[in-house]
Amino acid sequence: xxELPEVETIRRGLEKKILGKRVNKVxxxxxxxxxxxxxxxxxxEVEGKKFTQxxxxxxxxxxxxxxxxxxxxxxxxTGQLIYGNKDGKNRxxxxxxxxxxxxxxxxxxxxxxxxxxxxERISSLAKMGMEPLEDSFTLKLFGGMLNKKKAKIKxxxxxxxxxxxxxxxxxxxxxxKAGIHPEKQAYRLKRDQMKSLFSEIKxxxxxxxxxxxxxLASYVDADGRKGSFHSRLRVYGRGGxxxxxxxxxxxxxxxxxxxxxxxxxxxx
Numbered sequence: 280x281x282e283l284p285e286v287e288t289i290r291r292g293l294e295k296k297i298l299g300k301r302v303n304k305v306x307x308x309x310x311x312x313x314x315x316x317x318x319x320x321x322x323x324e325v326e327g328k329k330f331t332q333x334x335x336x337x338x339x340x341x342x343x344x345x346x347x348x349x350x351x352x353x354x355x356x357t358g359q360l361i362y363g364n365k366d367g368k369n370r371x372x373x374x375x376x377x378x379x380x381x382x383x384x385x386x387x388x389x390x391x392x393x394x395x396x397x398x399e400r401i402s403s404l405a406k407m408g409m410e411p412l413e414d415s416f417t418l419k420l421f422g423g424m425l426n427k428k429k430a431k432i433k434x435x436x437x438x439x440x441x442x443x444x445x446x447x448x449x450x451x452x453x454x455x456k457a458g459i460h461p462e463k464q465a466y467r468l469k470r471d472q473m474k475s476l477f478s479e480i481k482x483x484x485x486x487x488x489x490x491x492x493x494x495l496a497s498y499v500d501a502d503g504r505k506g507s508f509h510s511r512l513r514v515y516g517r518g519g520x521x522x523x524x525x526x527x528x529x530x531x532x533x534x535x536x537x538x539x540x541x542x543x544x545x546x547x
Contacts, residue, residue, distance in 0.1 A: 281354050282338060283411070283444025284487035285498050285506065289360055290335040292501025293381075296362045297330045297342075301376035309370040312385065315393045324348065324394055325373070337407050337443035341398050351393045351401060352383065357497040358390030359383070386497065408441045411480050421477045425465045432468065433461035434535040436480075445480065447537050448493055448515045453479045455514045460546045461539050462532075486511070514540040 281289075305322040307313060313321050325344065332343035340360065342350040352360060361382045365372060371392055373381040383392060398404060409416045409424070424442075428435060435441055436450040445453075454461050456479040459472055468476070492498060492506030495516065499505055513523050518531025522542040531540050 280338065280356050280446055281358070281492070281498050282446035282449055283335075284449070284484055284508070285492035285500075286335050286338050286340060286354070286444070287488050288492045288506065289501050290333050290340060293340075293342075293360070293362060294333040296379075296501065297375065297381060298333065299329060299331075300379075301329045302326055302344075302373045303376055304374040306369070306372040306374070308372075309385075309388060312370045312383070312388060312390055312392055314391050315395065321392075321394050325350065335444075336398075336404055337410070337439055338446070339398075339404060348394055348396055349398045351391075351395060351398050351404075353391045354385070355389040355391070357387045358385040359497060359499055359503075360501065361499065361503045362501050363503060403439070406440050407443045408439060410443050411445060412484055418474060418477050422473055425468060425473060428465035430465055431462045431534060432459060432465045432476075433539055434537070435465050437535075437537070442480075445484070447539075448512070449480075449483050449487065451515045451540060452513060453483045455541060455546060456483060458546055461534055461541050463547075514542065516540065 302325050305325050307318045307322060310318045329345040330342055331345050334341040340352040354360065361384065362379060365380045366382050368384055369382040370385050371383040375381060395401065433450050433454060436445050437447060453476060457472065457476040459476055487493060487508045490506055490508035490511065491500055493508040494505035495509055514529055517529050518540045520529055522529055522545055525544050527542055527544040529540050530543050531538060533539065
């Protein structure tokens, strides 16, 4: 699933391309991906409106319209949002006033698209946690969030109600960089570990954005291009391979049902 760096990369790409463009026509080829309102009403309410803003919240994209309503897109596992020419594989397409298309593609039909007046009232967004790259996310605040949390640190970082946008890839990478075992209980983190993890979460996410995300499966940016951060992954997907720091074979386990790779020597 695209995580914060991938969705932010798409957001930045779209912001340069669709703002001020009018939607001349909406084509819906897979009705079930339009969760609200009905596909017919979605089409009627979007056509003729201009895109006024592109926001990211966690792993969601919010496209503001001149009507005041918002198109909310969740790409889930295999969704793609690409600006360019028309493609026969599109689930939903927006023909823009410059004759270009904004195409929602999804090979597994798991993505969702909505048209709403207030996106903050969508249940999953209303309950979403702090944005880790916002200035308001401070070390002091992070320490308070971890205090008394008996959950294992890796699934806690992936909990979207705890921290927005961090998923399996970047939770593993940040924990490795901070030297923290993924099964360590959050409240047991020492002050220096907490400080290091706070710093590495921000560093890893920003670096991944710099390299336009990680393309291991279907993720591409708004131009249909793959990201290049996969070449800089230190633990994710490398179970059994030598640690880049100490050469100890990396260990692969499952935590809360999710595959997790870590170094048994470097991460305590």
